[in-house]
Amino acid sequence: MISSQTFEDPGKMRDYHYTGPVEHRFSPYAFNGGTVLAVAGEDFAIVASDTRLSEGYSIHSRDSPKCYKLTDTTVIGCSGFHGDCLTLTKIIDARLKMYKHSNNKTMTSNAIAAMLSTILYGRRFFPYYVYNIIGGLDEHGKGAVYSFDPVGSYQRDTYKAGGSASAMLQPLLDNQIGFKNMEGVQHVPLTQDKAVQLVKDVFISAAERDVYTGDALRVCIITKEGISEQTVPLRKD
Amino acid sequence: MALFQVSGFTSYLELRGQILPAGQTQLVDRTNHYNFGTKTQEFAVPLGVDPSGFLKSCNRDGGVCIDLNHGTTTLAFKFKYGVIVAVDSRASAGRYLASNDVNKVIEINPYLLGTMSGSAADCQYWERLLAKECRLYRLRNNQRISVAAASKLLCNMMLGYRGMGLSMGSMICGWDKEGPGLYYVDDEGKRLSGRMFSTGCGSSYAYGVVDSGYRDDMTVEEAYELGRRGIAHATHRDAYSGGVVNMYHMQEDGWIKVCKEDVSELIHRYRKGMF
Numbered sequence: 001m002i003s004s005q006t007f008e009d010p011g012k013m014r015d016y017h018y019t020g021p022v023e024h025r026f027s028p029y030a031f032n033g034g035t036v037l038a039v040a041g042e043d044f045a046i047v048a049s050d051t052r053l054s055e056g057y058s059i060h061s062r063d064s065p066k067c068y069k070l071t072d073t074t075v076i077g078c079s080g081f082h083g084d085c086l087t088l089t090k091i092i093d094a095r096l097k098m099y100k101h102s103n104n105k106t107m108t109s110n111a112i113a114a115m116l117s118t119i120l121y122g123r124r125f126f127p128y129y130v131y132n133i134i135g136g137l138d139e140h141g142k143g144a145v146y147s148f149d150p151v152g153s154y155q156r157d158t159y160k161a162g163g164s165a166s167a168m169l170q171p172l173l174d175n176q177i178g179f180k181n182m183e184g185v186q187h188v189p190l191t192q193d194k195a196v197q198l199v200k201d202v203f204i205s206a207a208e209r210d211v212y213t214g215d216a217l218r219v220c221i222i223t224k225e226g227i228s229e230q231t232v233p234l235r236k237d
Numbered sequence: 238m239a240l241f242q243v244s245g246f247t248s249y250l251e252l253r254g255q256i257l258p259a260g261q262t263q264l265v266d267r268t269n270h271y272n273f274g275t276k277t278q279e280f281a282v283p284l285g286v287d288p289s290g291f292l293k294s295c296n297r298d299g300g301v302c303i304d305l306n307h308g309t310t311t312l313a314f315k316f317k318y319g320v321i322v323a324v325d326s327r328a329s330a331g332r333y334l335a336s337n338d339v340n341k342v343i344e345i346n347p348y349l350l351g352t353m354s355g356s357a358a359d360c361q362y363w364e365r366l367l368a369k370e371c372r373l374y375r376l377r378n379n380q381r382i383s384v385a386a387a388s389k390l391l392c393n394m395m396l397g398y399r400g401m402g403l404s405m406g407s408m409i410c411g412w413d414k415e416g417p418g419l420y421y422v423d424d425e426g427k428r429l430s431g432r433m434f435s436t437g438c439g440s441s442y443a444y445g446v447v448d449s450g451y452r453d454d455m456t457v458e459e460a461y462e463l464g465r466r467g468i469a470h471a472t473h474r475d476a477y478s479g480g481v482v483n484m485y486h487m488q489e490d491g492w493i494k495v496c497k498e499d500v501s502e503l504i505h506r507y508r509k510g511m512f
Binding site: 123125 | 333
């Protein structure tokens, strides 16, 4: 029995009851699930995503991570419609190469964020159905997270969750990293090890309660030494 | 063709090119895979469908839910010592609160501010484009653009895409040769000059508060308090507004950022008069 409770109706199954003649139209979008998370620290950034690719009731793949490396200091996480994720990352890669060839330097994280905003807005009337989060180091070496909506509105954050389990993860991050709604707690800055552990715990919780999240977790840790990746198994059911 | 030229018929794209300030932007059905829209800005449009209804129809088809960041209260008023601009900081996507600390004031230059309400992406994009046009004006004409001209540029950008589903309500505030300037521009192409405006879903609450406390000869501190109260009370009653109050004061020698205060703390302070 399908529960009628959803946070924001992502990938809601169609209701099968008779309502009279219904016009079926081709929809250019599909919802492929997946959750992405990014956390920025003092001198590091973490971008993590699950690796499940689903559609409706089926799982297409258990090994389809949603983090894409853009430069040595920037990783983007894209969730939503997988077709648009692939096209968008190809367009970003092409634009990065064009910038490198014209300006003889790699794009910085905030320049990539501003560019992505205009790329997404160029499809304002026929959007890319992708929720993007960029994680990386800014020019001063500090961690930066930029979160986007599907048509390009963006802002810099300290942490952000996007995708199907975002509404479950964001309050947890608000509490653990932002210390919101807690009284008498010391605001300690986040260390890299604690942040990685928190990300793993938070995804384990998401996999428990969100059907579209699970299988495995891919964590990309961005520091000035480079990008290191870890894969952690999650629930496969 | 001879008849085509004699009839004086101008194609739609040419007309748009004359209206829009920054040269031609094109409506295409897919991205140009050679320039990727770097030379001229391109907008992709779904074929054969009315763009403003397209997103809504996708949402109904089940499975897909594209919600865009929305919702605000902003207010601005002129008084004896300049212009006060106060905004909230909440962005909602459908029922989900996307963020509680969005910056809804764009600092175009030290003498011009723009506020954002409605769809976050529309406001950010067009006001960033306006900032670019203002900078180009400054470089070409060796003097700063007037508030009237800046608001007119934004208004014409909106008119170019009227009816296509954009949602933007903005106030352009500045100080130029004519003194303090305040214009309201929205996505329908409306452009009004006035002494006091409030936009967004919480605007009615803000109007009530500011109208009851406004005097032209207020002191600066009284004006700050009025702006704070307007936003705080609006966020208290409107579900789609909240976060912090960001307040700016436009003076003769430029704007200053006055404060960034959490609305829940403000409401606690005002509590004695409320309950």
